[in-house]
Amino acid sequence: MNSPRPPDVLIEPMLIADHVALDLLNTVAQVDGAPRDFLQSDADVLRWLERMGLPANAPAFALHTPHALLDATRALRETVRTLVAQRKAGENVDVAALNAFLARGRYAVQVVADEGSWRVERRTEQRCVEHLLMPLAEAAAELLANGEFDLVRKCEQPDCTRCFYDRTKSHRRRWCSMATCGNRHKVANYRKRQQG
Template sequence: MPNQESRPMFIFEGNHRCLDFINTEIIDKGHPVDLLQDFSDLIEWFVQAQIIDEKGAKAALSKVKVSTDGKLILAQAKSFRAVLRDMVDRIVKGKPVPQSTIDEINKLLRRRVGCKQLSRTRQGFEERFHPETEEPVHLIVQIAESASDLLCNADFSLIKKCENPACVLYFYDTSKNHARRWCSMSICGNRMKVAAHYKRHRRKKEI
């Protein structure tokens, strides 16, 4: 695993795992940046997204060293991310999700491995599906499940793109009045407010 200083600074402002994965592509100083530069970055994202723990991450990295499939799995993850970005972009614009996108999601869902397990709760008992994540490719299946959940259960009107024209991040608006406009105040909100304030004062001076 990368040391603390070298770990990528991923953004988790999407309020949905699928959107957070799409948001591993950002704009920095006007230039597109892919935060998933290599397989270890991908595994680190799964750790920060709390899909696997450090032990699981080390196991995934050691398996890839043996199988040398890291580049292939990374390419598959990025390809699926592009499918998801197109899907969400269409949703935001009010366009239908194409069947080809559904097919790509289903292709990964068919690779889901795991089992149901019973656990005790305060109310009694519940049965949950515990996915298998021992093989690195199974981790991408977790993203497919998140995409399926987004399509089946989300209110599409609350899936939004940051209103900063220079930003490419998406989020699910869970704010009280559903009036969220920015990926986050610290990244874009304050910046856009300062820019708007400057424009207003500049117009007053010109008048």
């Protein structure tokens, strides 16, 4: 007798890139040999933003148009993917789309005293769904302008599409995650040695 199929488990994208803009790219990854987009709804985007520690309080207007936040996030993700690939390859980088996105942001900056410490707080005016994504767009701009692109790498596991920023001391990181792709590589090498 067959047991009932277990309910689908929500799988979240791994946060392993060591840079928020690269973690955005990793919201599309290979899972069980097929590409999977982890962002399927506005709620998925809000949950991911919260996991990233980014402000994710959606104003009421953002929820009136279904998929508006999802569509804006996917568009930003593909813009960033193109720019990172161009920058990594040493090609001419056309930042017009990213700059157009950034131009929609409106900020209020203030100094906040909090229990004896001080911090500068930047608040985004919430008039369109893109405003929720401004911290991501800014992170992508910072990466493009100031990132060391020899440290922006793709996982060496052949079927993995994830990328990361190598912040290790020796700058020899090879895998998106030692627990997944690094372990697969070790197991494959062990099997080769056992067969040889």
